[in-house]
Amino acid sequence: MNIWVMESDSGITLVYKPYMDFPINEDLVSGLLTALNQFTIVEFKQGIESIEMGGLRWVYISDKDTNLLFIAADSKDVTAETLRARLDVIRYTFIQQYAHKGNRWGTKWAGNVEIYKPFENVIDEYYTQWKQAERITTVAEFFDILGIYQQILNLVINVIEGHLSEERKEIIYVKIEQMFKHYSNLEIVKKNPELSKITFERRVGFNIINIDPMNCDMFIVEKQILGLIRRIVEILKEEEGYFPSLKYFVKENIFDYLMSNFNLLNDLNLFTFLLQLFLMK
Template identity: 40%
Template sequence: MIIWILNSESGIKLLYKSFLRTDADEDIVSGFLSAFYHFSMVEFHEELESIEMGGLRWIYILEPEFNLLFVAADTKNIKTEMLMGKLNVIRKAFIKEYEEILTKRKKSWEGDLNVFTPFLKVIEDYNTQWHEMESVAHVADYFDILGIFQQLLIMFHNILENRMYSKSKIEIIDLIEKRYKAVGNKKKFKDQEELKNISFSKDSWFNIIDINLIKCDKELVLDYLEIILKEIINAFKKVKGDNLCYKYFNEEGIYAYIYNNMKLLKDLKLDLFFLESFLLL
């Protein structure tokens, strides 16, 4: 995230803080941001709130009482609402901290601007808090994802143990073992130490040591689990056929589990994967 606090008329920079690596000259950009904002007001007769430019998402908030323009920029994967919310927090905190000074200056920015420098620490503290919150949210999502896969693996194991004759059970487990080894030998997954926390054996079935996976590459682990789950479904289908698989999955409560957790699956962006995997039998 990059933050500018500017005089909206002159483009004078009161504060600048960047948490992104950039080669841009902060003073030149400050003037450009103010000019660009005024251009939108003149040409389009409306305030500019959000644009995408230079590979970044830009948010503007005008504080007309003090002729202040607050600007934030961040990568495009950050939602506009999230960035706007952060900038609003900074805007309110800045005005609260310096309202007396801003009122005395009466929109004039002549004099020492170093009086605002201590606020950089406030911005840094906010940014640290936001990163910590995002990290907690990431971990919570990750645990949810691992929990869903763990539950489905338990359900598959229950089907094998409680609904299969010995011959079918052995055939399915043999197929799963074969495909498990083949997936592990794929270039993308081979020699990935973190994937050793997802193990399989004929006797103990699958074991996911989720606490050790938290520091791993989330996308890599998710791709791996999705492929493994598809291979398990394919093994069941090859041995028992689509109709019996549908019957077993339904009786074990897999479809009910997916339906009851659809909101969570949507939030985790896993809904389409599970619908395609289980409903397109």
């Protein structure tokens, strides 16, 4: 998979992250990609969405508010829908990080592409997680993973219900509700309807088991669920303090549960992440 973030009019590449080798110069490829898109806009009144060229599948996403063009190329084994969904995650993240206010983009973009160099690390993180998600080869395996995440969410709610006073519960539940409201309004949730099936109620907690793995991008769903788990744990640590929270996690057997699912979590490179999430400050 290779990824470009480009300025539409000039064709200047802001970010280029390759995971495949091209036999020709990257600058020539960038120029060709921009020229092709401009040609289709002039001739057909719309830009390219997806094409097959050079034995690869190419997907384009144009963001009119920022005048940016996002392009991804991958093998034909990857469907256009999957490639587009992944590219859209990158588009959304880039805009959130560098151009959240569209009308201020002109002042942010001053011709210096070096300021976008750190975004390559963000793409690396996504790419690694996509490759991990590709190991989930069956719906049954995905259900197993959803089951683990559901149980972790249940255990965290058990911490709140079993160890905190009513006053402390109220404070934490208000923060979780605010966080979940923000999550529900995210663009990525609106574009992926299965994510809206995640629900939250006080005392009951989160419900993620209604997600249909046949009707979603498993990577996107998994990343959003992990984000919810991370934020809830952070809220607990912020409000209760690190050491009291750690004591509650131990009492609710969260670490025992992670160890009992070590093989699956380790295969997905999630064991260390979850262990550090609950264990570290």
